[in-house]
Amino acid sequence: MKRQMLLAAGLALAATSLQADVVAPDDVTMSEYGEVFESLSGEPGDPARGAEIFVSRAQGNCLACHAVTSLADQPWHGEVGPLLDGVATRWEEPALRGLLVNADMIYPDSIMPSFYKVSGFIRPGDAFTSQPAPADLQPMLSAQQIEDVVAFLMTLTDY
């Protein structure tokens, strides 16, 4: 038991040192207009991975609410949020990052969830298990996943 705990502690340490440049959800600096200028992971985003996260029901599930013409091969685009075609011409990268971190800063009371937030919820659950959230609740998307999705959004320059 003790050995296992030591092992776990060692792994946790390794994980943190690997993510030295990651900005934790509670440490994100946001401008008064809701922009986040710094990369959350310190690494560039990968637009292809970002598209997968955007579509995946278990990850971003952005497609549940937004339609995107470049993802027309995917079934079921939602209508709750605006069509995201050309979104990179409407917003700069820091604003898109900020929207994913906490959409309420740009659109007060937005139905759009905050994907990089870990506290301030009412009856948060442990994902979709109906069980209460664990003490170390993770954000819905990791720092790198946010960067990947932002990189994907930046490809949406066409209307």
Added chain:
Amino acid sequence: LAAGVGLADIRTGDSLVINGEIEIITETAPPEHLAGVFNTIYSGWVFRTDETRAMQADDFDNPGMLYVEQGIEAFNTAMGTEGNSCASCHENPESLADVRSTYPQWDEAHGEVQTVEMQVLECQTERMGVAEPYGYDSQQMRNMVALIASVGRGQLVNVAMDGPASEAWELGREIYYTQYGQMELSCAQCHENNYGNLIRADHLSQGQINGFPTYRLKNANIVSVHGRFRGCIRDTRGEPYAIGSPEFVALELYVASRGNGLTVEGPAVRN
């Protein structure tokens, strides 16, 4: 009115007549307390596909009616130490035709708002001597509640929200507008501000409960009101209230009152 309402793909104006005789009101003027929120209230039936809609028009095509059959059998079966069946006191299910449209309802003797399920449990435990009453969300309870709904089909939903029920009603309203879970979503954000819009593959309805218990094609079974509430809060990455909890009873009363003016259509068919 409410922003973002997308009825473009929804065919409104159709009517539903079950078995060629039970007239269902699927759209009508909102109750007074929702004036300014909705122009029209709609049954969930309006938002479903032609195939799903059609299944509800004939009891032979409605898989929910199989559960009603099981409810009838249980209704006529003796249970508990007193040796009574439901029929010993309530001659036939039709004698309970006014129940679904008026519940949840204040119960003076217990000093609380009761759902149909709570009323069935009251009869089992206080009048029949049933040692192991139905679980609140058990198959047997859902069958019995489906039976009680089915005999009330076509009746105008008319739950009382004033007087002693007002406290629970206010609590229910507060819950309806609270943003739950890690996604911070309220019932209203989906069912009031976005009905008609697609959320992934589903057309959001107004979240009415006049069709409960509903037969869900996805579950191949009937689903209770609290079961559905639980699923919706779970889907916000939230921790739902317990089935049968005072919070869900209050929410049920409030949501039922948003449908005052529609008609009972349980067991409805939904996807």
